[in-house]
Amino acid sequence: MDQLPALPLAILLFFVALVLFLLARRQQRQSGLPAGRVIYTDTQGWLRLEKPLYSSELNLTGKPDYLVEQQGQLIPVEVKSSRRVTAPYDAHINQLGAYCLLVESCYGKRPPYGILRYPDKTFAIDFSPELEDRVLFILQEMQSQVSSKNINRSHQSPERCAGCGYRHLCDQALRI
Numbered sequence: 544m545d546q547l548p549a550l551p552l553a554i555l556l557f558f559v560a561l562v563l564f565l566l567a568r569r570q571q572r573q574s575g576l577p578a579g580r581v582i583y584t585d586t587q588g589w590l591r592l593e594k595p596l597y598s599s600e601l602n603l604t605g606k607p608d609y610l611v612e613q614q615g616q617l618i619p620v621e622v623k624s625s626r627r628v629t630a631p632y633d634a635h636i637n638q639l640g641a642y643c644l645l646v647e648s649c650y651g652k653r654p655p656y657g658i659l660r661y662p663d664k665t666f667a668i669d670f671s672p673e674l675e676d677r678v679l680f681i682l683q684e685m686q687s688q689v690s691s692k693n694i695n696r697s698h699q700s701p702e703r704c705a706g707c708g709y710r711h712l713c714d715q716a717l718r719i
């Protein structure tokens with residue numbers, strides 16, 4: 544195969560990267576979640592929580608990896624191990640949004656954003672009203688599932704049931 548000259552190849556790669564970036568941005572906008580800004584942070588001053596945060600008002604408990612105080616605000620930080628991320632994952636944004644809700648409920652201060660830290664990038668995610676609504680909706684869904692009397696098994700894996708701590712209470716356990 545003929546070798547592509549170095550300059551056209553570089554231009555081609557640039558356009559491929561640009562298209563991938565724009566697609567990721569479009570997907571993010573369609574999900575309705577904040578896109579996140581890449582930030583550079585100094586991890587000094589990040590405080591590990593001793594106990595999980597609990598809000599009876601939200602009926603929610605959770606433990607962000609760190610809390611950091613910045614200009615009088617408390618910012619939750621969640622650390623993830625996924626590598627080479629170009630944009631934060633929706634599930635991680637939702638989890639961080641739940642921590643923002645917990646911080647607001649427990650400390651009476653609304654965090655303007657939370658931080659998602661991946662091994663090679665750190666993002667600030669705005670705690671927007673849209674993110675709050677989305678997290679509240681997910682929580683409501685989860686809580687109504689949990690309080691429902693008829694929760695159906697969501698898998699066909701006998702091995703999973705064999706190792707399950709609720710097997711003795713469950714009327715849907717699979718036999719091996």
Ligand code: SF4
Binds near residue numbers: 703704707714
């Ligand atoms: S025993 Fe019941 S609760 Fe546990 S994994 Fe199986 S179906 Fe789920």
